[in-house]
Amino acid sequence: MTRRSDRDRTSRSEPVAEQGNSSSSVTDRQARAQAREEERARVKRSRRRAALAVVAVVAVIVGSAALVYFTPLLSVRTISVVGASSVSEQEILDRLEVPSGLPLVRVDAAAAAQRVASIPELASVRVQRKYPSTVQVTVEERVPVAFVDFPDGTHLLDATGVDFAVAPPPPGVVRLVTDNPVFGDPVTKDALAVLDSLPPLIRGQVGEVRASTLSDISILLLDGRTVVWGNKDNSERKGAVAIALLSQPGQIFDVSSPDLPTTK
Template sequence: MGALSGVVVLIALGLVAWFTPLLSVRTVQVDGLAAVPEQQVLDALQVPDGLSMMRLDTNAMAERVSHLPKVRSVRVQRVFPSTVQVTVVERTPVLYFDSPEGAHLLDCDSVEFAIEPPGPGVPKLITDHPDGSDAVTKAAVAVMAAIPLPLRDQVGVGAVVARSVSDIALELRDGRTVLWGGTVDSARKAAVVGPLLSQPGKVFDVSSPNLVTVK
């Protein structure tokens, strides 16, 4: 009898939690936004007024927000008693390329997520057929993504010239050139290029990171 009473109590508590206004959504907190307007996220979430926290489909909400072009990833969580916590990771440009429509921004996954001015410090991609699905474009993006952000700021990449997947060069804003080669050993190349650029020269070849040259 005691066990049955316990089950009845649990069912009753579950029903209360499911339907009671005490556990309804009162606050939606969105973190991680810089370029995406908060109202766009709230509109995509589609949180019904007064809905019980227990009835939220957080996966469906996250899926809707993830379709916003500038959203790379999103997590939606319940924070009891009444808050929906949304954590957004935005797409940020690592390269852009020009077209008649404007500047196409590419993130570290080679996703074209916006056509708008790239902002200061974003290098221009120079290649024959720039496109997020193009192999040469993807290789250029992979090279930039392999360079840590502090090093990118330090060396000041103005443009990435990609003639093929194995012939990629970085044109620095001060007029120097780094011959990168392909994406193989990019981590090693990123490790050696910083110290190498402290030497005098115009052309720095790290395409073979174990045998770098300066001209």
């Protein structure tokens, strides 16, 4: 009797245990499903916030671009020209072609500088945008150091040999005589290099520079005396020797060989 009762109790208790395990499994599945749903909701919220942030950034960029491109506060109101003396400011402004009211960001500084640089008298041009409303044009004018007589008039050359103007030579600008007095000609280039290397005591007395070849450069002084220079080499040494020789009587002073100068 006792054994049967134990079996009966065991049989009756087993279904209860299975029912408890089943309820626990259902609860776990529900919890996991809820967690997954919450995670999906969290991801959606994160994506929504990220999308809103992107929209906000784009709006700021577009707004800033619109402000820069269209607001009159950042448009050209002043054009400043620096460094011009012989070239008129109006000529520079005409070549610049930058209208008042144009947004500064739309000013092509490089292209504007190229247009202004087409003025022959200018050696260099720089165009800068200066916020909020200024365009600054800085120019360097060519300085005439020599002139050449051509059938159409007197042409002015700078130290590099650029022929940039037809005009009367200013004081101190000397006559240049070569077979081909144009930019890039080797003889002209060396003759101008010698002129540029002369010490001030001689430079102020020069009236003409002549050169038939690279090794036949001569300096004619205003008083009629001549300094035979030879080529452009050792110009500093030749200048020092020439200063000493010019204190002596003579008409022709040859310093082409500075260690063996001669006077005639």
